[in-house]
Amino acid sequence: MIYRARVVVTMDGSPIENGAVAISENRIFDVGSFREIKARNSGEIVDLGEQALLPGLINTHCHLDYTCLRGKIAPQKSFTDWIRAINAAKARLSEEDYVASINEGFAEAKRFGTTAIVNLTAYPELIAKIDEPIRTWWFAELIDIRSPDRANKIVDLAIESLKSKKNWGLAPHALFTASPNLFHRCEEIARRENILLTTHLAESREEMSMFRDGSGPLYEFIKGTGRPMDDCGHETPLERFVGRLGDASLPNWIVAHLNELSESDFDLLARSTRKFHVVHSPRSHGYFAHSPFPFERLRALGFNICLGTDSLASNENLSLFAEMRAFQRNEPNVSPRKIFEMVTVNAARALSQQNALGRIGPGFHVDLTSIPCSGSTNLFEEIVAFDQPVQSG
Numbered sequence: 001m002i003y004r005a006r007v008v009v010t011m012d013g014s015p016i017e018n019g020a021v022a023i024s025e026n027r028i029f030d031v032g033s034f035r036e037i038k039a040r041n042s043g044e045i046v047d048l049g050e051q052a053l054l055p056g057l058i059n060t061h062c063h064l065d066y067t068c069l070r071g072k073i074a075p076q077k078s079f080t081d082w083i084r085a086i087n088a089a090k091a092r093l094s095e096e097d098y099v100a101s102i103n104e105g106f107a108e109a110k111r112f113g114t115t116a117i118v119n120l121t122a123y124p125e126l127i128a129k130i131d132e133p134i135r136t137w138w139f140a141e142l143i144d145i146r147s148p149d150r151a152n153k154i155v156d157l158a159i160e161s162l163k164s165k166k167n168w169g170l171a172p173h174a175l176f177t178a179s180p181n182l183f184h185r186c187e188e189i190a191r192r193e194n195i196l197l198t199t200h201l202a203e204s205r206e207e208m209s210m211f212r213d214g215s216g217p218l219y220e221f222i223k224g225t226g227r228p229m230d231d232c233g234h235e236t237p238l239e240r241f242v243g244r245l246g247d248a249s250l251p252n253w254i255v256a257h258l259n260e261l262s263e264s265d266f267d268l269l270a271r272s273t274r275k276f277h278v279v280h281s282p283r284s285h286g287y288f289a290h291s292p293f294p295f296e297r298l299r300a301l302g303f304n305i306c307l308g309t310d311s312l313a314s315n316e317n318l319s320l321f322a323e324m325r326a327f328q329r330n331e332p333n334v335s336p337r338k339i340f341e342m343v344t345v346n347a348a349r350a351l352s353q354q355n356a357l358g359r360i361g362p363g364f365h366v367d368l369t370s371i372p373c374s375g376s377t378n379l380f381e382e383i384v385a386f387d388q389p390v391q392s393g
């Protein structure tokens with residue numbers, strides 16, 4: 001089959017005016033001008049008309065569990081208060097609510113042109129009940145704050161559920177809720193099974209004061225759970241995390257947030273040869289009023305930076321187009337093309353899918369989306385500005 005569009009945005013070189021893509025089964029096998037593609041290939045032609053054909057968007061951080069909490073939690077005075085509020089809201093949800101919430105989230109992400117998603121779920125036992133409509137990396141979000149002696153068991157149980165899915169990974173939730181043993185166990189499995197790992201790191205000022213200063217609202221709240229606090233009052237969250245990543249054989253991490261970094265953290269990142277992937281969620285970031293995200297400094301240090309929506313407990317919808325626009329408002333000097341790369345090629349790299357996702361080229365998956373195209377001179381500006389549901393294919 002051949003798809004023709006006014007412009008095909010391959011993400012390799014310039015977009016192709018009056019372009020076309022030839023596909024067979026689930027793979028793209030030819031891309032070029034409509035004239036070339038028609039000459040080289042036979043098969044049904046689908047003309048998308050005045051549309052830009054794009055690689056499908058990739059959301060590298062979200063929690064579809066909480067789609068049903070959209071608009072339910074007002075911004076709180078502190079990050080710790082937000083944790084209290086979401087815990088209270090979660091206590092009122094049933095298993096059915098979560099399944100409905102995840103399904104609703106998938107449908108919404110798809111409507112906004114997302115074709116691949118990193119979904120962290122706190123309920124891996126529910127994923128067998130979900131038939132996801134888009135390519136999904138299922139991550140079990142793991143917390144052992146109240147039972148660190150069960151770390152291995154918690155990981156192993158989650159894996160039983162995850163293994164029913166093709167793409168899966170492990171997400172020790174954060175340094176303040178997952179024990180060192182839980183992190184170690186996840187890394188051990190990642191090495192053995194060649195899976196991805198993700199975690200939340202250096203998200204809030206309160207996480208910084210907990211680990212660096214041994215004080216503050218998060219410190220007090222977490223202490224109240226009975227967690228041993230002897231790792232607090234010494235290092236920044238990043239120092240604690242990177243300190244344990246000295247082993248070059250450790251698997252690649254997708255690290256969400258990195259909002260709160262000290263000058264010594266930047267020195268450490270500059271010295272470190274390991275460059276994990278970073279996910280930034282601009283709208284959730286605004287909701288929490290975190291310190292400005294140090295995009296330029298991280299980029300200059302060679303980090304691969306992607307965008308994610310995070311959950312609807314701190315965001316209004318699952319549109320990556322809206323996420324790109326929020327990023328653009330904060331970073332007006334970054335080109336629209338570079339911004340679009342954060343939800344396509346950069347995201348594919350984070351998922352070790354740089355040869356299969358995030359571009360339109362021979363051998364790549366047919367993960368495509370298209371949006372109306374007016375033919376303005378700045379196509380990427382038009383892509384970032386797009387604010388409607390899309391047609392996905």
Ligand SMILES: [Zn+2]
Pocket residue numbers: 061062063200256310311
């Ligand atoms: Zn998150």
